[in-house]
Amino acid sequence: MPHKVKAVISRAKDAPVEVVDIIVPDPGPGEVIVDVLTAGVCHTDLHYKLGGIGNDYPYLLGHESTAVVSQIGENVTNVVVGDRVILNWRAVCGQCRACAKGQAQYCFNTANATQKMTLEDGTELSPALGIGSFAQKTLVAAGQCTKVDEDADAAAVGLLGCGVMAGIGAAMNTGEVKRGESVAVIGCGGVGVAAIAGAKLAGATTIIAVDLNPTKLETATQLGATHTVDSSKVDPIEAIKELTGGFGADVVIDAVGRPETYKQAFYARDLAGRVVLVGVPTPEMKLELPLLDVFGHGGSLKSSWYGDCLPSRDFPMLVEQYKQGRLDLDAFVTERIKLDEIEAAFDKMHEGTVLRSVVEL
Numbered sequence: 140m141p142h143k144v145k146a147v148i149s150r151a152k153d154a155p156v157e158v159v160d161i162i163v164p165d166p167g168p169g170e171v172i173v174d175v176l177t178a179g180v181c182h183t184d185l186h187y188k189l190g191g192i193g194n195d196y197p198y199l200l201g202h203e204s205t206a207v208v209s210q211i212g213e214n215v216t217n218v219v220v221g222d223r224v225i226l227n228w229r230a231v232c233g234q235c236r237a238c239a240k241g242q243a244q245y246c247f248n249t250a251n252a253t254q255k256m257t258l259e260d261g262t263e264l265s266p267a268l269g270i271g272s273f274a275q276k277t278l279v280a281a282g283q284c285t286k287v288d289e290d291a292d293a294a295a296v297g298l299l300g301c302g303v304m305a306g307i308g309a310a311m312n313t314g315e316v317k318r319g320e321s322v323a324v325i326g327c328g329g330v331g332v333a334a335i336a337g338a339k340l341a342g343a344t345t346i347i348a349v350d351l352n353p354t355k356l357e358t359a360t361q362l363g364a365t366h367t368v369d370s371s372k373v374d375p376i377e378a379i380k381e382l383t384g385g386f387g388a389d390v391v392i393d394a395v396g397r398p399e400t401y402k403q404a405f406y407a408r409d410l411a412g413r414v415v416l417v418g419v420p421t422p423e424m425k426l427e428l429p430l431l432d433v434f435g436h437g438g439s440l441k442s443s444w445y446g447d448c449l450p451s452r453d454f455p456m457l458v459e460q461y462k463q464g465r466l467d468l469d470a471f472v473t474e475r476i477k478l479d480e481i482e483a484a485f486d487k488m489h490e491g492t493v494l495r496s497v498v499e500l
């Protein structure tokens with residue numbers, strides 16, 4: 140029997156989000172229905188709503204979630220009904236050319252549910268990042284469920300499902316931050332502050348937080364930044380160099396994703412340093428840099444999708460770091476809200492007054 144549940148969709152570019160009833164079909168082979176416990180409001184949901192990712196409205200928003208498996212289809216072997224899971228958007232295929240090379244974090248053929256969830260009139264929904272968890276129930280591929288311990292706060296650990304993992308992984312996996320290194324992070328929203336926490340976990344000793352908003356810099360300090368730079372007042376390139384003996388940081392992470400912040404990251408790193416782009420640019424943005432500088436600075440320029448994570452490897456490990464008090468995921472949860480408060484949460488994100496609003500279902 141298909142299920143009718145409450146969910147939040149974005150119907151069109153200029154419209155506020157709406158709470159509606161959606162239809163979730165019974166799981167087919169390799170599919171799972173989960174009861175969503177919590178869902179963080181990520182900047183990527185706002186990108187979807189504003190048309191920055193595509194034009195496949197209506198979108199079923201939401202993707203940073205802890206959930207409980209409530210129904211499984213045929214051939215599902217990794218989870219059973221009742222399992223507590225964090226949802227992921229990297230269910231790797233094991234067969235594509237990236238997986239074949241042992242680099243499953245780049246899998247080019249990740250799985251989502253094959254069946255569609257719909258509105259009551261049959262209109263097919265596009266679930267954000269193949270998840271769509273601003274809903275009481277959602278349908279995903281079995282591989283999108285990563286089993287984790289039950290004795291951790293659902294709202295806090297659910298954030299590992301996207302933004303926090305993206306940030307931590309940008310530092311630990313993509314940036315390969317090593318102990319004793321210097322790291323600068325431009326943009327201290329949920330993703331940037333997570334990159335700071337990741338740099339700390341990896342053992343960086345100089346961690347510089349850069350933002351235009353002083354409140355964000357306070358949170359960054361709470362999560363591990365050793366220095367802060369208010370780039371609305373000072374030139375961040377000069378400030379980062381000054382804090383790193385005049386040389387620049389070993390790793391600079393752009394967690395904003397704009398040409399101007401990318402250039403700051405590019406010039407604020409040491410010779411042979413690494414730049415990691417984790418903020419998501421929009422289609423019209425262009426980057427112009429002297430090619431000789433790209434050559435002359437050496438090092439590497441990398442992009443980080445989902446923190447180059449492997450959910451099955453990284454989620455349980457980070458939940459354990461949280462339980463041992465080494466990763467303060469609670470600090471990311473600014474407020475707990477209901478499904479009908481998501482539009483207001485987008486406004487707060489825009490104003491910069493929250494790190495994460497988390498919907499409790």
Ligand SMILES: NC(=O)c1ccc[n+]([C@@H]2O[C@H](COP(=O)([O-])OP(=O)(O)OC[C@H]3O[C@@H](n4cnc5c(N)ncnc54)[C@H](O)[C@@H]3O)[C@@H](O)[C@H]2O)c1
Nearest residue numbers: 182183305326327328329330350351417418419443444445
């Ligand atoms: N690569 C991935 O896998 C991945 C995953 C999740 C989110 N993201 C992206 O990461 C980005 C950040 O997400 P978030 O949830 O942290 O967003 P957010 O809105 O919470 O945070 C953005 C932060 O950047 C700051 N900022 C804006 N312009 C700035 C500038 N010019 N200089 C310095 N700081 C500036 C803001 O004050 C804010 O603190 C978004 O683009 C989001 O789509 C990427």
Ligand SMILES: [Zn+2]
Nearest residue numbers: 232235238246
């Ligand atoms: Zn693959």
Ligand SMILES: [Zn+2]
Nearest residue numbers: 181183301302
């Ligand atoms: Zn996200």
